[in-house]
Amino acid sequence: MKPVTEELLRQAAAAFAFDAPAGEAARYGAGHINDTFAVWAADRSKRWILQRINTDTFTDPAGLMENVAGVTSYLRRQIAARGGDPERETLNVIPTRDGKLYYDDGQGGAWRAYGFVEGTVCLQKVENERDFYTVAETFGNFQKQLAGYPAATLHETIARFHDTPNRYANFEKALAADVMGRAKALGPEIAFIRAREADCHVLVDQLAAGVLPLRVTHNDTKLNNVLIDAASGKGICVIDLDTVMPGLSAYDFGDSIRFGANDCAEDEPDQSKVHFSLHLYEVFTRGYMAAAGSAMDEAERRSLPWGAKLMTLECGIRFLTDYLEGDHYFKISRPDQNLDRARTQFTLVAGMERDFDEMTRLALTL
Ligand code: ADP
Numbered sequence: 563m564k565p566v567t568e569e570l571l572r573q574a575a576a577a578f579a580f581d582a583p584a585g586e587a588a589r590y591g592a593g594h595i596n597d598t599f600a601v602w603a604a605d606r607s608k609r610w611i612l613q614r615i616n617t618d619t620f621t622d623p624a625g626l627m628e629n630v631a632g633v634t635s636y637l638r639r640q641i642a643a644r645g646g647d648p649e650r651e652t653l654n655v656i657p658t659r660d661g662k663l664y665y666d667d668g669q670g671g672a673w674r675a676y677g678f679v680e681g682t683v684c685l686q687k688v689e690n691e692r693d694f695y696t697v698a699e700t701f702g703n704f705q706k707q708l709a710g711y712p713a714a715t716l717h718e719t720i721a722r723f724h725d726t727p728n729r730y731a732n733f734e735k736a737l738a739a740d741v742m743g744r745a746k747a748l749g750p751e752i753a754f755i756r757a758r759e760a761d762c763h764v765l766v767d768q769l770a771a772g773v774l775p776l777r778v779t780h781n782d783t784k785l786n787n788v789l790i791d792a793a794s795g796k797g798i799c800v801i802d803l804d805t806v807m808p809g810l811s812a813y814d815f816g817d818s819i820r821f822g823a824n825d826c827a828e829d830e831p832d833q834s835k836v837h838f839s840l841h842l843y844e845v846f847t848r849g850y851m852a853a854a855g856s857a858m859d860e861a862e863r864r865s866l867p868w869g870a871k872l873m874t875l876e877c878g879i880r881f882l883t884d885y886l887e888g889d890h891y892f893k894i895s896r897p898d899q900n901l902d903r904a905r906t907q908f909t910l911v912a913g914m915e916r917d918f919d920e921m922t923r924l925a926l927t928l
């Protein structure tokens with residue numbers, strides 16, 4: 563994607579039907595994929611989120627925004643029915659002045675706007691157990707609330723997103739091509755991935771065999787995709803709905819464990835500081851099960867620790883693939899950041915393997 567210029571940002575902000583004149587806009591948040599800005603009203607009475615969707619990643623912004631509009635209006639009805647606040651407990655799409663779900667800037671950029679959910683915190687790292695429990699409940703509820711959503715109407719915004727064997731195959735291709743000449747220094751990482759090739763198939767095989775139910779899932783359940791109410795500490799709003807698609811509960815459960823069941827940054831360069839936390843895994847499992855466990859049979863519960871291990875392995879494979887290909891997918895702010903991200907994932911996978919029996923016992927009993 564081309565860099566966002568001042569002019570492009572100004573034009574994009576002017577395209578939306580905000581309910582007050584727009585003023586200053588500045589970059590906001592810490593996502594790896596989209597370009598996110600907060601736009602203040604000219605009188606600073608309120609602000610909105612304005613995002614340029616990464617159309618290299620999401621090649622069908624129209625289909626993507628249909629998903630987002632469909633899911634958020636469905637959630638609004640559910641939230642209103644239980645007496646909640648639909649302005650804060652779901653994203654709310656603000657249409658363009660000509661009534662569209664997104665603005666096409668004519669230079670390959672697709673922009674959308676949401677109401678800004680004020681009075682929240684967005685964590686980059688687990689700071690305390692209570693917050694992690696809250697995140698678990700919030701994603702568990704999200705899945706439960708969408709159980710009746712017509713999954714067949716959802717567009718697949720990224721084909722084969724959590725198809726781990728396909729991610730493995732792409733890694734082997736990137737390794738064979740080695741366009742940056744980086745493979746020679748990656749012996750241990752390559753061996754680590756190759757030793758787990760068979761594992762990559764576990765979940766997709768169970769899905770194909772009909773052992774696990776297909777659900778509407780978020781598919782990118784990082785901690786920083788939940789907004790936590792600053793006053794009550796309750797998880798209130800699930801954001802980043804670009805990858806909402808049919809999937810497995812193990813994907814959502816697993817990606818949260820990958821990101822949150824440790825006390826390190828995703829790109830920690832010092833591997834001696836990276837530790838999988840079985841205790842935080844237990845905290846998360848309790849929260850997730852409290853919200854979504856009643857609908858899960860034994861096979862689905864058994865799939866959860868596999869989700870944790872495979873989402874972490876898959877993400878490491880994706881970071882390393884991007885590193886081999888020259889860092890074109892995940893935004894980086896320093897050299898070797900994707901390599902550090904990959905190594906961190908592999909250290910976490912090794913930790914999970916040590917604790918796997920206990921992880922399974924907890925998923926079956928909590
Ligand atoms: P990315 O796909 O790049 O991760 P996100 O949609 O997750 O983009 O947004 C990036 C960040 O912007 C979030 O981590 C959060 O801090 C902030 N954010 C996004 N939407 C809202 C919103 N509606 N209200 C307040 N903050 C938001």
Ligand code: GN1
Nearest residue numbers: 593594595596619782784802805877
């Ligand atoms: C990306 O968009 P963001 O930063 O929430 C990525 C996820 C990865 C994650 C790793 C669409 O998430 O799949 O797990 O980075 N999203 C996409 O931090 O590829």
Ligand code: MG
Nearest residue numbers: 593786787802
């Ligand atoms: Mg995000």
